[in-house]
Every structure is written in C-alpha cells, then in structure tokens.
Amino acid sequence: MATLSANRLTLGYQRQAILRELSLELPEGRISVLVGSNGCGKSTLLKALARLLTPWQGQVALEGEDIRQRPTKAVARTLSLLPQHPVAPEGISVRQLVGLGRHPHQSWLAQWSEGDERAVEQALLRTGLDDLSEQRVETLSGGQRQRAWIAMAVAQDTPLMLLDEPTSFLDLTHQMEVLELLVSLNRDAGKTIVMVLHDLNLACRYADHIVAIREGRVHAQGRPQAVITRERVKEIFQLECRVIEDPFFHTPLCIPFGKGAA
Amino acid sequence: MGEARVLRLGRLSRVVVWRAWRRVAVALLVALLILLASLALGEAALSAPQWLAALRSPGSGAGLILWQLRLPRTLLGALVGAALALSGWLLQQVMRNPLASPDTLGVTAGAATLAVGYLVFLAADVGSAWMPLAAALGALLAVLLVMLAAWRGGTTPLRLVLMGIGLSTLLSAVTTFVLVSSPLTTTLSAYVWLTGSVYGGNWSDVGWLAACFGVALVALMPLVRLALLAPLDDGLAVGIGVRVQWTRTLLILLAAGLAGIAVAWGGAMAFVGLVAPHVARRLLRQPGAAQIAMAIVVGASMTMAADLAGRLLFPPLDLPAGLFVAAIGAPFFLGLMMKQAR
Incomplete structure (x- = not known):
C-alpha cells in the first residue's frame, strides 16, 4: 500500500500559477476522481502528483516522503501513470508495449526475468488482450488501444495508478469497459486509482472519492453524494443543473440545464 | 520476432533475436568483402598471386602499398563510417526524428568551423597534426552551445533541433x-x-580513432536500454522510471563525441549518419542491440565502398570519399523514402 498526498502545492507554467497552495490526501485503496472545468488545474495536479512537473512551492509526498527526493525508478515501482494522449513507438506490438511497463523492475543485468514475463502475461489476460498480443498497437481500435496502455500500467505492478482522462475519445461502450476494468483492478488487486474524468455521472458511479478542483484549489472532496450537489456543481462548473438520485445505481445523477432553461 | 529467445543465467537475463543477429553476421561478411576489395583494387594493379605475395611480405614494395597505404586508409574509412552511423542512430532515437543526423545538432558545422579555422590560422605554424583535436573540440562545443540555448528547465527534442539548425547556419x-x-x-x-x-x-590515425570508438562503445553499453526507450514521450518515460533529461543529455553527448571524432579524422561526410541508420532499420525492423550493430556495419561498409569508388572510378584522380557517400547515398536514400511513402 502507498499513500499519496499534496502539501501546499503551488506550480504552473511560465509565470502563470495553475495550482495555488493546494493540499490533498488521496485515500488508499480507493478510486479517486478529479473533476473540474477545463483549465481548473486537474490535469496539472495529476502531472504534479506523478512528478512530471516540479512544484514552485510545497511538495508531493509518496509514502510520507517528498517524491522528488526518491529515485525516479523507485517511484515507478510504486506509482504508474497513463498520460492523456500517449503515443506508442512505431511498429511496436501489444506485448512489447506492455513489456515497457516492466522497465522499473529491470536492470542492465536482468533485462527480461521470469517475473517480467509473468507480469506481462497476467496484464494481457487481465485486460483481455491475450489474443491480440502480437498485433501492432496502431492496428488496434481506440478501446483496445486504451486497454493496451492500461495493460502496460498493470504490468508495471504498482499499488498506485494515475490516469489522465482514460476515457477521452472513447464511445460510451468503451468508456464503460475501461472504467469497469479499472474498478476490477481496484476491487480484486487492491490498487489505489486516481484519475481525471470529464463525465460527472460516470465519475459519480465509479468513484469512492471525488475531488472537485476550482481555480487551482480543492473546492470540495468526499463521497460523490456529498460533493455532487446542485449548489456545488454550479460553483465548480458555473452550470445550472438538477441533481437526482440515479434510479439504478443510487449515485448522484446530474442533469445539466442551459443558462436560460433553469 | 519469431525467433526471439530468452537467455537466463542466474540474475542475468536477455532477449536475443537470433534472426536479427544472423542478418548482422551476413552484413559483416559483406563489409569484409568490401574491405578485401579495397585492399585488392587501386591504382597499382596487382595480379592475384602478386597480391597474395604482397600480403605476406609487408616490407616489399607492393606489401608497403597494401599494409601502409590501403589497409590503414580502408580501416580509417570503416571506423569513420561506423562512428557516424552509430551517432546518427542515437540521434534519431533521441530526437524522435528520422531526419536527425550529426548535422542537425550543429556537430558537423562546429567541427568544420574549428577545423577550417585551424587550417587557415594555425596549421602553417604548428603543423596539421592537431587538426582532429580542433575538429572534435568544435563538435563538442557546438553541441554544448545548442543544449545550453535549448535549456529551459530541461530540453525538448524540438527545441534542440531548432537551435541546432540555427547554430549550424x-x-x-x-x-x-x-x-x-x-x-x-x-x-x-x-x-x-x-x-x-x-x-x-x-x-596512427587508425589507432587513435579505434581507441576513441572503443571507449564510446563501452560507454554505450549501459545506455542501450535507455536509447531504445528514448522515442517514448517524456510523460510515459518518466512514468516507467526513466530519468529523461539526464538520459537525453548523456546520449546526445555520446552521439556528438562519436560524430566529432569521426569528422575529425574523416572530414565532414556526416551524410552517412543520416542514411546508415535508415538502411539498418530497413534490414532489421525491430529496434534493439542488433539494429545498432547493423547500423555500425552498414556505416562502415558505406564509407569503405565510397572510398573505393573514389579511388577507382576516375583514375588518376583520387576523389574524396565524402563525394561518393553523397553521390551514391543520396539517390539511394531518396529511393528508400519513396518506397516507404508508398
């Protein structure tokens, strides 16, 4: 198990601060979803949590220790990251792509151990890609490709997985498929999952913990029922809506209204 | 992949693609044939028995031609080509750009500036023996300048290429x-x-260049794995625990050093560094150690063949190898690209 937290984090691009003294603790063994309007800093936060960005002030702590003080390879054995638009090297097969996830477990001496082989095999099975493993990544459909990337993170075998909009550009069926896969990784393998999602209703259904970001700060966090309310959604997204209970899943269901229609 | 085998010995484990290494062996044979041809052919025509006799008695007149003129020259060509090809392969990986070559980062231009400056201002007084040093220094200085100019809390391939082109010009x-x-x-x-x-x-040239190339190869050994991961986006690479900036800097310095020494002894025929990796990738699709070896062998063959062509085609002129690297390499390269585009 591994804990991840942000402590008075301030950072941005050029001179523009995106996150302002943001503090956050992500619950272990749960699925946390970062939500917020475009440009609120949720992707930036995810990148900072994954040590892709250097904080101006404050720090990200992994297992209570500043993430930047630890060797990046050691971090990669605890925390994996799926960026928003990953690009696969040309001509690479699914199995090879998944194998890349084993890098933090390898050394100059041990470049392809039995453990590596087992982990890749399991990741392929788990993501249902065992039949496609010899195919080239660029020949896969969008949904299959996203599963291949998740398989790479699974092969990395980390207790913590960070994903930046893993469902963007997927149709509804494949969005569900990816989210169900992540839920199963959480339930069966005990992974702590932190992801950015745009669809509020899917976020409510699959998240244990929702973190709403607004203007570079944590605006609200907690169970979906606590965070996704009519007032909050208006504050976070500047959007009029009604929130009802999903008749099947009993999670909040947000029905957006146009500015004039409310 | 087909014939990929995993070798495991205690903690040591490797994936070895035999088919790829067999192809490298074939390419090495071709390179040896070119080497032999280069020894056999030239202005002084020798019959086969004369040639064999000369080979056995390095002291004779014909032996002198073989052992003191043709062999060192051919080996020097091979080493220059090998170093440029390896440099080009590394840069194409690190820059994530198939058009990258030692030219792109200002390596060749830097070497040329200092080498020509040396020839013009210093050679008359101190002799031309130190020119390789000037060229190598120029190459390294240029690439350091490019990296410095492109540095903004780290470098990106695109910024490096743009700065490189600017500085080259x-x-x-x-x-x-x-x-x-x-x-x-x-x-x-x-x-x-x-x-x-x-x-x-x-x-003496051959000895120096071989020593430098050997050092570079040893330095490359622990970096091969990282060079193979270099085409990944920074985000993905950091995610799996690669120290991106550090690796990028090391690989670029290594590539610049290789091109620097090659250009120092062989002149500015950096085109080999662009073409040889492409040929190697055509012969071996799969990135890996075998592909690196292939690029080295192809580069060595290209310069040896170009040097041979320069000696043979327009006697009594002895034309510079760089001319034929371009004259044969460029159409070949264009053909390759046209075929790939289809």
Missing part, C-alpha cells in the same frame, strides 16, 4: 567567411576536408 557562415578570406592553397585542402576524405590515413 551561423557556423557555416563563419566557415565560409574564413574560407573565402584565406589563401587559395589552404582553401583547397580545407575544401577536400569539408567534403570528407580518408586519403593518406595512416596507422
């Missing part, structure tokens, strides 16, 4: 200015150097 202007304002005899020798030639290569 500037340095070429400086080189041309020095050339134009120098005496005619110096201009000529500088021009031959700029085209790239291994004419007059001797054993």
Whole structure:
C-alpha cells in the first residue's frame, strides 16, 4: 500500500500559477476522481502528483516522503501513470508495449526475468488482450488501444495508478469497459486509482472519492453524494443543473440545464 | 520476432533475436568483402598471386602499398563510417526524428568551423597534426552551445533541433567567411576536408580513432536500454522510471563525441549518419542491440565502398570519399523514402 498526498502545492507554467497552495490526501485503496472545468488545474495536479512537473512551492509526498527526493525508478515501482494522449513507438506490438511497463523492475543485468514475463502475461489476460498480443498497437481500435496502455500500467505492478482522462475519445461502450476494468483492478488487486474524468455521472458511479478542483484549489472532496450537489456543481462548473438520485445505481445523477432553461 | 529467445543465467537475463543477429553476421561478411576489395583494387594493379605475395611480405614494395597505404586508409574509412552511423542512430532515437543526423545538432558545422579555422590560422605554424583535436573540440562545443540555448528547465527534442539548425547556419557562415578570406592553397585542402576524405590515413590515425570508438562503445553499453526507450514521450518515460533529461543529455553527448571524432579524422561526410541508420532499420525492423550493430556495419561498409569508388572510378584522380557517400547515398536514400511513402 502507498499513500499519496499534496502539501501546499503551488506550480504552473511560465509565470502563470495553475495550482495555488493546494493540499490533498488521496485515500488508499480507493478510486479517486478529479473533476473540474477545463483549465481548473486537474490535469496539472495529476502531472504534479506523478512528478512530471516540479512544484514552485510545497511538495508531493509518496509514502510520507517528498517524491522528488526518491529515485525516479523507485517511484515507478510504486506509482504508474497513463498520460492523456500517449503515443506508442512505431511498429511496436501489444506485448512489447506492455513489456515497457516492466522497465522499473529491470536492470542492465536482468533485462527480461521470469517475473517480467509473468507480469506481462497476467496484464494481457487481465485486460483481455491475450489474443491480440502480437498485433501492432496502431492496428488496434481506440478501446483496445486504451486497454493496451492500461495493460502496460498493470504490468508495471504498482499499488498506485494515475490516469489522465482514460476515457477521452472513447464511445460510451468503451468508456464503460475501461472504467469497469479499472474498478476490477481496484476491487480484486487492491490498487489505489486516481484519475481525471470529464463525465460527472460516470465519475459519480465509479468513484469512492471525488475531488472537485476550482481555480487551482480543492473546492470540495468526499463521497460523490456529498460533493455532487446542485449548489456545488454550479460553483465548480458555473452550470445550472438538477441533481437526482440515479434510479439504478443510487449515485448522484446530474442533469445539466442551459443558462436560460433553469 | 519469431525467433526471439530468452537467455537466463542466474540474475542475468536477455532477449536475443537470433534472426536479427544472423542478418548482422551476413552484413559483416559483406563489409569484409568490401574491405578485401579495397585492399585488392587501386591504382597499382596487382595480379592475384602478386597480391597474395604482397600480403605476406609487408616490407616489399607492393606489401608497403597494401599494409601502409590501403589497409590503414580502408580501416580509417570503416571506423569513420561506423562512428557516424552509430551517432546518427542515437540521434534519431533521441530526437524522435528520422531526419536527425550529426548535422542537425550543429556537430558537423562546429567541427568544420574549428577545423577550417585551424587550417587557415594555425596549421602553417604548428603543423596539421592537431587538426582532429580542433575538429572534435568544435563538435563538442557546438553541441554544448545548442543544449545550453535549448535549456529551459530541461530540453525538448524540438527545441534542440531548432537551435541546432540555427547554430549550424551561423557556423557555416563563419566557415565560409574564413574560407573565402584565406589563401587559395589552404582553401583547397580545407575544401577536400569539408567534403570528407580518408586519403593518406595512416596507422596512427587508425589507432587513435579505434581507441576513441572503443571507449564510446563501452560507454554505450549501459545506455542501450535507455536509447531504445528514448522515442517514448517524456510523460510515459518518466512514468516507467526513466530519468529523461539526464538520459537525453548523456546520449546526445555520446552521439556528438562519436560524430566529432569521426569528422575529425574523416572530414565532414556526416551524410552517412543520416542514411546508415535508415538502411539498418530497413534490414532489421525491430529496434534493439542488433539494429545498432547493423547500423555500425552498414556505416562502415558505406564509407569503405565510397572510398573505393573514389579511388577507382576516375583514375588518376583520387576523389574524396565524402563525394561518393553523397553521390551514391543520396539517390539511394531518396529511393528508400519513396518506397516507404508508398
């Protein structure tokens, strides 16, 4: 198990601060979803949590220790990251792509151990890609490709997985498929999952913990029922809506209204 | 992949693709044939028995031609090509761009500026023996400048390429200015150097270049894995625990060093560094250690063949190898690209 937290984090691009003294603790063994309007800093936060960005002030702590003080390879054995638009090297097969996830477990001496082989095999099975493993990544459909990337993170075998909009550009069926896969990784393998999602209703259904970001700060966090309310959604997204209970899943269901229609 | 085998010995484990290494072996054979041809052919025509006799008695007149003229020159060519090809392969990986070559980062231009400057201003006083050093220094300085200029809390391939092109252009202007304002005899020798030639290569040159190349190869060993991961986006690479900036800097310095020493002894025929990795990738699809070896062998063969062509095609002229690297390499490269585009 591994804990991840942000402590008075301030950072941005050029001179523009995106996150302002943001503090956050992500619950272990749960699925946390970062939500917020475009440009609120949720992707930036995810990148900072994954040590892709250097904080101006404050720090990200992994297992209570500043993430930047630890060797990046050691971090990669605890925390994996799926960026928003990953690009696969040309001509690479699914199995090879998944194998890349084993890098933090390898050394100059041990470049392809039995453990590596087992982990890749399991990741392929788990993501249902065992039949496609010899195919080239660029020949896969969008949904299959996203599963291949998740398989790479699974092969990395980390207790913590960070994903930046893993469902963007997927149709509804494949969005569900990816989210169900992540839920199963959480339930069966005990992974702590932190992801950015745009669809509020899917976020409510699959998240244990929702973190709403607004203007570079944590605006609200907690169970979906606590965070996704009519007032909050208006504050976070500047959007009029009604929130009802999903008749099947009993999670909040947000029905957006146009500015004039409310 | 087909014949990939995993070797495991205690903690040691490797994936070995036999088919790929078999192809490398074949390419090595071809390179050896070119080497032999290069030893056998030249201005002084030798019959087969004469040639064998000369091979056995290095002291005889014909033996001298073989052992002191043709062999060192051919080996020097091979090493220059090998180093440029390896440099090009590394840069194409790190820059994530198939058009990257030692030219792109200003390596060749830097070497040329200092080498020509040396020829024009210093050679008359201190002799031309130190010219390789000047060229290597120029290459390294240029690449350091490019990295410094592109640095903004780290570098990105795109910024490096843009800075490299800018600096190259500037340095070429400086080189041309020095050339134009120098005496005619110096201009000529500088021009031959700029085209790239291994004419007059001797054993001491071969020894130095071989030693430098050997050091670079040893330095590359622990970096091969990282070089193979270099095409990944920074985000993905950091995610799996690669120290991206550190790796990028090391690989670029290594590539610049390789191109620097190659250009120092062989002149500015950096085109090999662009073409040889492409040929190697055509022969071996799969990135890996075998592909690196293939690039090295292809590069060595290209320069040896170009040098041989330069000696044979227009006797009694002994044309610089760089000319034929371009004359044969460029159409070949275009053909390759057209085939790939289809």
